[in-house]
Amino acid sequence: MTDLTLNCRRLFLRNHTVDVRIGAHDFEKLGPQRIIFNVELFVPYSASTPTQDDLAEVVDYDFIREVIARRVAQGHIVLQETLCDDLMRALIAHPQVQAVRLSSCKPDVYPDCEAVGVEIFQTKSPT
Template identity: 30%
Template sequence: MDTPSSSPYGTYVIAVRGFVAPFEIGVYAHEHGRRQRLRIDLRLTVRRTAPRFTDDVATVLSYEGLVAALETLSEGPHIQLLESLADRIGDLCLSDPRVVEAEVSIEKPHVFPQIDAAGVTIAYRR
């Protein structure tokens, strides 16, 4: 059966780990009108289009574009929920037809004094 993830050449994984930027995010009144640092990790499973890599960046999914897109999102309007932000990032990841799966993890560090971070991890599939 031919599925979006099927490829005679298999898949590979790219990761963006530890992207940190200030976002305007949160449901509480004290979180509106100010930016909070978030940590974002991405893991994308990408369909290979050839049996071997040709050492040409044009033939692979570059993480540079992902980082630039995250920077643009960080400059956007207020978002209430980490889950909503994850959905936007998941949509962005799946906008490339080669991506068959994306995992988005977002952490809000030091949101409570008792913990290092609170966050969500959501998987997106075609």
């Protein structure tokens, strides 16, 4: 086991479905596509244990949703890789977040598979 799994709280957003203007192919540029996001934030246990049972003491799940919504609102994205990299930069920048696992997938592109997608994992660089 790594220090992240031993000493961190893992917050997650599962199967968050958003209509996104994304794609490199002409047919993908005709309108938004469903994208399913899965996000895990690793926050040090010592920095994420509330003492007052107060939302201000933890990383709010709304933070994840807002990061996704802000990026999607910026307009058409050609590649899922670009989308995930942009989201990763915003998520890992949170002062309490030490690592992020993020995936996006397009469930409607090919009829012969469940989805196509990208997953990335990044830890915060020591300062």
